[in-house]
Amino acid sequence: MNQIPMTVDGAEALRTELRRLKHEDRPRIIQAIADAREHGDLKENAEYHAAREQQGFCEGRIQEIEAKLSNAQIIDVKKMPNTGKIVFGVTVTLYNTSTDKEVRYKIVGDDEADIKNNLISVNSPLARAMIGKQADDTAVVTTPSGEVEYEVVAVEYL
Incomplete structure (x- = not known):
């Protein structure tokens, strides 16, 4: 497995x-x-x-x-070198360009995902679009209501 x-x-x-x-x-x-x-x-x-x-x-x-x-x-992202890139386990602050709001998520495993607590699955469309990006990068995520553009504000290895 x-x-x-x-x-x-x-x-x-x-x-x-x-x-x-x-x-x-x-x-x-x-x-x-x-x-x-x-x-x-x-x-x-x-x-x-x-x-x-x-x-x-x-x-x-x-x-x-x-x-x-x-x-x-x-x-354990705390033990990894902070390259500034979005990887599994990081906490990322994103700016939604269409709603003009910031959101903050931690990228976690499927079993840990809990959107109410801002924990998103590494396999979610948003996380998949963000992996590998860094601060000031943008990513477009396809949602049921259309495409949403996010700008990466901060990447934290917490």
């Missing part, structure tokens, strides 16, 4: 979720299954079936996180 780029923060968030799933959720679900079994007939026991379903989701998520972490290429 290909390596998945991930920031240090993204990898730590996955490790934290994995610890919670293994050490809190899994034991709680196992106990819920044991408690539901004590109520007798399992065919009509909604608590038992709900707990078993939760167990399936929990185990599936554990496997998914373990696979992602084993294939993760963790990139």
